[in-house]
Each structure stands twice: as C-alpha cells, then as structure tokens.
Amino acid sequence: MNEMHHRMARTCMVYTSAALLALLPVTACGDATEDVPTKTVDTSALQPGSYPTEPRNVADRKPANAASIREAIRLAESMPLAMEVDKQYVYNQSSSGKIYAPELPPQQGDSVWVENFGAVIPGLVVGWTSNAQQREDFALGRNIDQTVLRFSNPDQAKHAAKVLSEDNRKDSPAKRDVRIPGHDAAISYVTEQDSVVTWMPHDDLLIYTFVTPGLEVPPDVDYVIGMTKTALDKNIEMLAGYQRTPTDEMPDLAIDTDGLLGRTLPVDDMNKSGATEGVYSPHAALHLRGRADVLKRAFDDAGVDLVADAGARVYRSSDSAAAYRLVAALIDQLDPRYETTDAPAGMPEAKCFKKSDRRSSRFTSIPQFQCLFTNGRYVAVVDAAQIQDLHQKASAQYLLLTDER
Template sequence: MRSRHIWCVILTAAIGISAGCGDGDTEPATRAIDAAALDSGNYATVPRDIEASRTETSGARQEAIRIGNATPLPADVDGKFAFKTSIYWDRRITPGDPTALPSLNTRDFNDLTPGFIAGWYSRGQRREQVGLGTGLDLYTLRFENSALAQAAAARIADRQQESSPGESIKIPERPDARAKWNPKSRYLDSQLVDGPMLLLVHVDDPVSEPVDTARLVDLTQQTFTKLIEGLKGYTPTPVDQLRSLPLDVDGLLSRTLPLDDQGKPTDRGDLSMALPRQAALHTDHYPTLTKAAFDDAGVDLVAFSGGQLYRTRDTKSPERLIAAFIDQEAKGYKAIDSPPHMPGVKCFDTKDSKTSKDRYSPVCYFGYDRYAARVQTSSVQQLYQRTAAQYKLLAYGH
C-alpha cells in the first residue's frame, strides 16, 4: 500500500482524478462519479449554515481550538509518545465542557477554576495499549489573568493532594512549579503558571521497576519548556470578542457530513468543528505517522462532523493521504466493495469481530479535488449512504 505509483493508478482510474500523477502543472481534476446516481438515503446533501448552530459556548470552544493549535503534541516533546488512546476527537475544555483532571472528577473542575475561559487537553503514550508504558497528559488552560491562574493552580494542587496524597517534588528548572509524586499510583502531577495560562502536566509510569522519578522530572521540565515555547504563538482573544470568532473556515465544515443523533455521544450538543493542522493532530490515534502524512499532502485544515474532510495542497495529494491512512489501520480492517456507482472509493470493515467495533468500525475513503474524505459508521449499508451523501456535499454546486 505504500507505493505512490500504484495508488495513483488506482485512484486516478477509479475516482477520475486526471493527470494527477505526473510532474509539473496539471489540468483541474475531472470526476467520473455521477452524483445523481448515488443513493444517499435521508442524509444531508446540501451545505448547511454553520453559524446557525452558534450557542453561548461556541466562542469559548473556538478559543480552545486556537489554544490547541499552539499546544505541542506529547510526541513533539518526545517522539516516543506516538499513540493517543481515546476514540473521540474533541480535546476542547471550557466552563461548559469541563474535564476530569488527574485524581479529580469533572464535577470538581468549575469549582476549582474561577476565571477560566478555555483550554485544551492532549495525551500521548509510549505503547498503543493503556498501562503498558509511560503516558503523558497535557492541559493548557487560559484564565482571565495571571492571578486567577495562580489561584486555580493552588486549588487544584491542594485538592489533588487531598484526593491522592503524595510526596512534594522539586522541578529544578522550574522553581515556581508545584509537583507531587504519588509512589502508590506511580504518577507525577505538576502545575506551572505562565501569564494567564495554567499548564498542567501528568506523567504516569505503570511498568518500570524501579520507577526512575528523575526521568519523570526531566520529562516534565521538557514538557513545560515545549508548552511555553509553543504558546508564544497564541494571542488570547479578548473575552468580549469571543463571540466574533468564526465557527467555520473557508466553508469546509459546511460541506462536511453533519452528525446525526447517534453520532452525538454526549449531552453537549453538536461538537462538529474545523481544526487547523496542529490542533487536528492532537485528535489522531497515530499522531507521529499522521504528522508525516500531513506534511507530505500539505494538509492545513480538517473538519470533524459526521465525516472528516482534509484539505490538502493540491489535487494530487488526497490519494497519498488516503494511502497513508489505510496503511496505518491495515491491521484492523479488511477491504470490502465500494458503494454502488462509486467505483474506486476505498472501503473497509472490521477484520476481527473480537477487536473494538468503535476503533475499527466500517469506513470509506475518497478524494475530491484537493480534499480527502473519510466516512465511518456502525454498519456497511449506512456507510454506503453516508459516503454518497458526503460526495454530494463536496460536489454541490460544481
């Protein structure tokens, strides 16, 4: 699957991307799929007005994305943290979307963080399976000012100590940080304030014998350095301007298949979003591999909703991005037929019924112009209709 030439031949012939495999300039892509012949069921096929979905939490959620786009990946701190665990993509934290901090639960969050505006969460692991290697959790939380961030840091550290007592540890290069080592649970929790940003780092090591706490302290120091460096690229939006932050970028989200009721896993409403490149990488199961694929394809924007759309640099790049995604997931999937009247669209079903159906649910990929589409759902019949609807959304008006 790694051969660029093979994939170029397959996708060019099947999806109709013309002259996309040679060097130099090419004509605009042509498309062999007849949208009128596709069965899209009752799924949306007309772009929607994303601004119509704006709520009171929308501005803070968009600010969270801006923070996420300036936050380094755990793999940016250390390339060994090459895996992410959770299936769902949303990493945003707001007062309306609180998170469970280490040793604490979600109900504690807003009580401990007066003045909190928005933030981002990311996790990386050294092994794909939980509990088989060191894990690194990052929380980048923005407050109204530094004083409120300092107060929240103290409250969080005190509550963590009450909930899960541990030993105070110094972070040599960050004397203003507060850190606690829990030898029973084998993790190090640290807090550092940088202006209005509260940076929380959680490192757990469930397997080393004995645990090298000096290594975990050094990793925490590296993480704080990377976080502060990355967040220099973030300029806080004034609180009174949060509502002006756009919900869509270049109309990409409006042309992404909307979430249906089954695709909304929480009571937080529609969590559809468009993410710039760095923020999108935080959501990926294999962030290091996907970062390389993004670099190769020139991905700069990703939309997440009932499907996923990736905007690449040109009409030749979607095929390579799709090939990279298929390579990453090959161990969990078996190839199945394309949807009716959609020759060349690459579709897969769960290879082994014993594996997680959430992790390896039926999926289809296709390219359209400079966009790569990924559609995933619980049944093949539903998948085919949703893939047809996603194609019609991209083809609408063309």
C-alpha cells in the first residue's frame, strides 16, 4: 500500500479500548476527601441484564491466545513509549497497543503485514506496536511507528527483516537507501514522501520504525534519519530489560494479577479477530490510547498500579479519593463529540456520555455510549452501542467490583 494509505490505515482503525483516552488531573491538589462522591449506589436498583456479576477464574476458561497476550504485554513493559524517544510524541494513535502472536498475526493494513505471514515468515512468538504523533491531528505533525516482533531465533528475525522490507518496496518505493548511524544491521530507506522506514534485526527481535517528516518545505530528512537512530537506540536500551519467557513455559504464565481481570467484564467474543484481554502495568498501559504524558501524570497522581482491559477497562488506584480524581481527569479529556446522557438506575454518581453530531478533528472512532464510575479504589469505564446495553454493562461491572453485596 502507498504511504498515505499506510498512515490512514493505522490512524482510522476501529477502537479497541477507546476509553484509555488522554487525561489531565484536574483535582490533584487540595483536600482529597472533598473529591469523594456523596451519593451512594443502590445495588438493589442495578439491572445487569445477562452480564456476569460474579468474579470469574480466568485460568479455568483460558482462551488459546491468553499466554501469547500475556507475553506480549510483558514485551510492552520493556518497550519505549514514543515520548521516551522524544518528549514531543505524546498523542498515541488508535493502532497503538496492538498485539501480535501466531494466533494474532499482522492483518492487512498493519505496518508489518505481508500476505500469508505465518507461511513466509516463520517463528513469530509475540509482538507489540506503539505509535504516536506530535499533534492531535496526525496530518499536521510528525509521526513515529514502533513495532517489535520476537522470533524463536535470530536467523528468523533476520529473515523477517528481509522479507518485510522487500515486500514494502512494492507499494512504497524507495527514493534512496540510507544508513542509520550505529546500526549497520538495519535495512532502511527514504520513501517517496520523505519518511524513513526501517527494519532492524537485534538478537531474536525485529525492531521496525516508521518516522515521518513534519510540514516543513523542503522536508527535513536529516531530522527523520536522526529520529530513527534515536528510536533504535532507545529500543535496544530498554529491550535489554525484557526477560523472555521460554516458549514452552508460556502456557504456564499467570494471565491475571490479584484477580483484577476476573473482576472485569469479559470480552464478548474472544474468537473475534484481534480480540484481546489482559492486565497491564502502568507503563504498558501508557502505550494504549490518549496522551501518554498527561495519562502518566494522572496515573502517578492516582497511584494507579494495575489496568485491566477486556470487555471494560478497570484501573486500580491507591484509594477512593484517588479514584474519583482519576474519573474527573478522564472526563476532562473526553472526545469533544461526547455530550452527557442518563446514568444507570441506582448509580447517581456515574458519568455517562453519548456521541453527538458535533464535528471533530480527531480521526479515531469512538463508542456511541460510555460511562465512567468508581467503586472504592477502582475506576471502571464501559462502552456500548445502545444505552440500555451501556446501563446493563455498568451495573454488572459495578457489582463485579463489589466485595460484599
């Protein structure tokens, strides 16, 4: 595909966990006790419909891709955020946080896709992608894609670099090949649009980067090459801390932490293409959505130490006051297309929204309806296509987080 299609494909993907939006702590100062909701939830009025209200033991019904998802999240914990490459890249893209595995191979439109991936590129263990841009509108600033694929051995990583780079040239011809200083193993070239695309095998890993220039005329290709070097340097530095789980031990990985995933609504259909659910450390969760810089400040302010992402999103903060601040911060940065709507019966403090007809410069798809609420130290975010379904999901998720009922 050509470069414009490449950029649109990775920016206009359907949301997978759109509630992990950019956020800014708006009540981080002052007396925290003033932030705690005063209205109580009437659990007798909650209407969860057919959604589960009892915690599940995820180990008992582990999907086939569960171990791969967990190992990919472990890889993400050692990958740099774009803002750790350069502090200006703070707007995560909708394609960021995508997981790859033999059961979840790259799809057409992905940066590392090739037809019949598993047949022509053997040995994939897991992978992770993290994409960001300098401005909210991707067309107005510089962008950076980072993908790391882990293979069974270094030769397979080298083979993948060769195959993917050769295939990419068919749809995105090279203006000229370039050398990235300090990275002789990298296969890198300048595209016809003056972006720099790179595949670099490193031990059993393949590090892929795609860096675009800004709007300057003429394009500053030297900047793009320099940013590519910085990204490769940072990936190698941080990935040195990635402790690989041997492939034969991956099925034994614990896929839940402190039962948080079991207390989060499950994904409706784990057989659906791209469906994942897992528990993330704060750093891994920062790869997902929104503005990573303000999200990190909010996580730090609220003491977030775990994030579960499945059929809902659940954040574990330090206490109830911190949870309420986190909700306020999430709301402060909601998509401008949202307007308020009714909360579920029995949940007067829930903050619920529906998508309006207002125009927005944001390209990302957003859920039709969304609710945010707290239960003790937990913050939950649920979304749905219909308001009745939203209310049922919110009710069920609240009950899942309730210790005694």
